[in-house]
Amino acid sequence: MLETLFTGITGGQITEAMFRSIGRLLFGFIIASTLGLFLGYLIWRFKIVDETLGFLVVALQSIPSIVWLPLAIVWFGLGETAILFVVTIGATWTMTMNTTSGFKNVPTLYQRVAKTFGSSGFHLLRTVIIPASVPQIISGMRLAWAFSWRALMAGELLGAGGGLGHLLETGRSLGQMDLVISVMIIIAIIGTIIDNVVFTKLDRSIQKKWGLSS
Amino acid sequence: MYLTLKGVEKSFQHNTNDKLKVLDDISFDIEKGQFVSIVGPSGCGKSTLLYLISGLDKATKGKIEVAGEPVNNPGPDRVVVFQEDGLFPWATVLDNVMYGLLLKKTPKKEAEQKAKEMLKLVHLSNYAGAYPHQLSGGMKHRVSIARALVMDPDILLMDEPFAALDEQTRMTLHHELLEIWRRTKVTVLFVTHNIREAVLLSQKVIVMGTRPGKIKTAFTVQTTQDGVTPDSITLDLEQKILAALEEEMEKVLREELGDDYSFKTGSVHRDSSGDMGSGI
Ligand SMILES: Nc1ncnc2c1ncn2[C@@H]1O[C@H](COP(=O)(O)OP(=O)(O)OP(=O)(O)O)[C@@H](O)[C@H]1O
Ligand SMILES: [Mg+2]
Numbered sequence: 054m055l056e057t058l059f060t061g062i063t064g065g066q067i068t069e070a071m072f073r074s075i076g077r078l079l080f081g082f083i084i085a086s087t088l089g090l091f092l093g094y095l096i097w098r099f100k101i102v103d104e105t106l107g108f109l110v111v112a113l114q115s116i117p118s119i120v121w122l123p124l125a126i127v128w129f130g131l132g133e134t135a136i137l138f139v140v141t142i143g144a145t146w147t148m149t150m151n152t153t154s155g156f157k158n159v160p161t162l163y164q165r166v167a168k169t170f171g172s173s174g175f176h177l178l179r180t181v182i183i184p185a186s187v188p189q190i191i192s193g194m195r196l197a198w199a200f201s202w203r204a205l206m207a208g209e210l211l212g213a214g215g216g217l218g219h220l221l222e223t224g225r226s227l228g229q230m231d232l233v234i235s236v237m238i239i240i241a242i243i244g245t246i247i248d249n250v251v252f253t254k255l256d257r258s259i260q261k262k263w264g265l266s267s
Numbered sequence: 268m269y270l271t272l273k274g275v276e277k278s279f280q281h282n283t284n285d286k287l288k289v290l291d292d293i294s295f296d297i298e299k300g301q302f303v304s305i306v307g308p309s310g311c312g313k314s315t316l317l318y319l320i321s322g323l324d325k326a327t328k329g330k331i332e333v334a335g336e337p338v339n340n341p342g343p344d345r346v347v348v349f350q351e352d353g354l355f356p357w358a359t360v361l362d363n364v365m366y367g368l369l370l371k372k373t374p375k376k377e378a379e380q381k382a383k384e385m386l387k388l389v390h391l392s393n394y395a396g397a398y399p400h401q402l403s404g405g406m407k408h409r410v411s412i413a414r415a416l417v418m419d420p421d422i423l424l425m426d427e428p429f430a431a432l433d434e435q436t437r438m439t440l441h442h443e444l445l446e447i448w449r450r451t452k453v454t455v456l457f458v459t460h461n462i463r464e465a466v467l468l469s470q471k472v473i474v475m476g477t478r479p480g481k482i483k484t485a486f487t488v489q490t491t492q493d494g495v496t497p498d499s500i501t502l503d504l505e506q507k508i509l510a511a512l513e514e515e516m517e518k519v520l521r522e523e524l525g526d527d528y529s530f531k532t533g534s535v536h537r538d539s540s541g542d543m544g545s546g547i
Contacts, residue, residue: 166353169321170367170418171343180366184357263356264400 056231067220067239074205074216075243081140081201086194088141089148094178096149097156110149118143118204122211136208136216143204144197151193155186188259195252202244269299269454270320270422275329277315289315291479293329297471299421300452304465306508307475307483308515313458314350316480317424320456321347333422343371346420350427352407354399360386360410361395367418385417386410389443405436412440416447422454430460441468462508466501474511477519484511 096107121142125135159182167181183190209218217236224232277290289312297303305313318324320331322341331338333345346367354363361382368378386392389409391402399407408428415423429437445468448455459465465472466488476483486504497505 162349162351162353163355165318165323165347166349166355167366168323168341169343169345169347171341171370176370181355184355187357262398264398 067217067235070215070217070220070236071239071243074209074218077137077140077209077216078198078201078205081137081144081205082194082198084141085144085148085197085201088145089193089197090152090190092145092149093152093156096153097182103153107153110146110153114146114150116143118200119207119211122208126212131212133214136205136212136214139208140201140205144200147200148193148197151189151196152186155189155193156182158189159185188256188263191252191255191259195248195256198247198252202247206240268296269301269334270297270456271330271332272296272320273330273332275316275319275326275331277312277319277324278327288479290319290326291481293480293482295473295482295485297454297456299334299454301471302448302455302457302469303471303473304457304459304469305473305475306459306462306465306512307480308477308512308519309460310519311475311477311515312480313475314426317347317426317456317458320422321345321424323347343367343418344420345422345424346415346418348412348415348423348425348428350430352399352404352411354407354410354414356399358398359395360391360397360399360402363399363410364414364417367414371418381417382413385413388416388447389413405432405440408432408436409440409443412444416451416453419451420453422456425455425457427458427460429464437464444468462505462512463497463501466504466508467497472504472508474508476515478522483515 092106092110095102096110097103118139121139122135125138129135129138163181163185164177167177172180205216206218206221209216210222212219217240221233221236224230224236273294275290275293276288278286278288281287293316305316307313315324319326320338322338322345338345354360355366358366361379364382364385365378368381369375373381383392383395386395389412391406391409391413394402394406394410399410402410408431412428429440432440441464444455447453455469457465457469470488472486472488474483474485475481486508488504489500
């Protein structure tokens with residue numbers, strides 16, 4: 054099995070699938086984060102959006118991402134777009150929710166301080182609202198990536214078009230248990246690296262800078 | 268007259284129909300460069316009054332003018348020092364102090380220089396690169412005062428800025444504040460609960476009454492203040508202010524404890540009747 058893992062990585066089969074998956078993940082994650090930030094802003098800024106979309110997002114957010122796949126297939130056909138859609142959509146709602154609550158919880162005091170210095174509008178958003186929400190935005194991104202990652206694997210497993218999930222399915226159909234396990238190991242490693250290295254570090258540096266932990 | 272309030276009234280919407288009148292018919296004048304304190308019972312609307320003058324909030328009725336211009340919005344000419352320090356935890360001490368300057372479009376180099384000078388003045392030069400959480404409470408307050416003063420405002424609105432500090436730090440800050448005030452000739456409106464602080468620092472003390480908040484009396488202070496040592500004149504004035512305040516406090520207590528009081532007598536009554544029952 055180690056041999057399969059090794060040749061798979063060097064021979065390019067696993068490596069190629071890996072890059073493909075990570076590319077999709079990045080794409081979905083970046084779109085979801087940007088979209089989530091933007092929607093979160095709209096919900097925070099406009100009461101009417103809060104009362105309509107804000108309410109809807111809470112409901113949408115409770116839908117597991119993969120549930121969107123049938124709909125995505127109907128809309129886009131079983132292919133790249135459908136998978137990217139599924140990867141993006143679930144994470145978007147989580148990101149929106151976290152951004153909204155981050156923005157809404159910015160202490161009035163900070164806003165008042167900024168306003169007495171003459172800040173308003175976009176400047177206030179850029180220099181106070183967003184920085185003050187950074188801890189929550191990061192935890193939103195952490196959740197968003199986890200959502201994307203899980204949705205991606207499920208999507209690739211069911212859909213076509215390469216990637217680690219698809220390789221897993223290939224391994225199963227060929228009866229190659231060593232390939233299946235090798236891919237699982239790779240999946241675990243990628244997940245651990247992103248979660249523990251990237252986000253934990255980011256989180257810790259913020260916590261330290263803000264003095265939230267010692 | 269520099270800062271003028273004429274018949275200022277402020278009401279807050281409580282329920283849909285219910286309005287709470289917090290300030291009623293507040294009128295006073297403050298000259299440029301004066302140091303004026305405001306004392307009054309808790310909840311009489313002192314903070315609300317400062318917010319109105321700063322432009323963070325709007326008066327329901329009446330006029331607020333600075334140098335003949337009506338106040339409509341918050342602006343860097345009227346800076347507030349809030350009771351809590353309100354420093355931005357994501358920015359360094361220097362960045363916190365520079366915040367307002369950069370907003371005023373001061374060139375970055377100049378802003379940095381001014382901010383550093385101001386930090387020196389409050390004895391925090393060595394902490395320019397520190398984050399707020401690395402400072403003590405007193406240090407944070409000094410930063411927030413520096414952040415306000417560096418703006419070179421026309422009016423400095425201070426809302427119990429020293430309330431959370433220990434006696435030593437407070438005295439040091441009294442000294443520093445007076446020194447800065449004498450140098451810059453900034454007009455100061457200083458809200459406090461501490462009568463001694465009010466008398467020692469200011470040239471005029473406004474005493475507010477409550478429910479709704481209005482001006483009860485005003486006293487002029489006639490000593491040369493060094494800001495820390497009380498003398499016979501200030502002690503005498505303290506007594507006068509205290510007497511004026513006590514009347515108001517009593518009013519508050521009577522209103523606030525009214526229900527409590529009858530509740531207590533009620534329970535005593537029940538107890539005693541129980542005792543009587545067991546006795547029989
Ligand atoms: N945004 C608001 N909405 C409704 N009521 C308010 C609001 N802000 C203040 N009040 C009420 O106005 C009154 C005065 O409040 P304010 O904070 O000005 O008092 P204060 O004199 O500063 O008291 P303290 O000395 O305790 O700080 C209080 O009864 C308070 O409940
Ligand atoms: Mg107050």
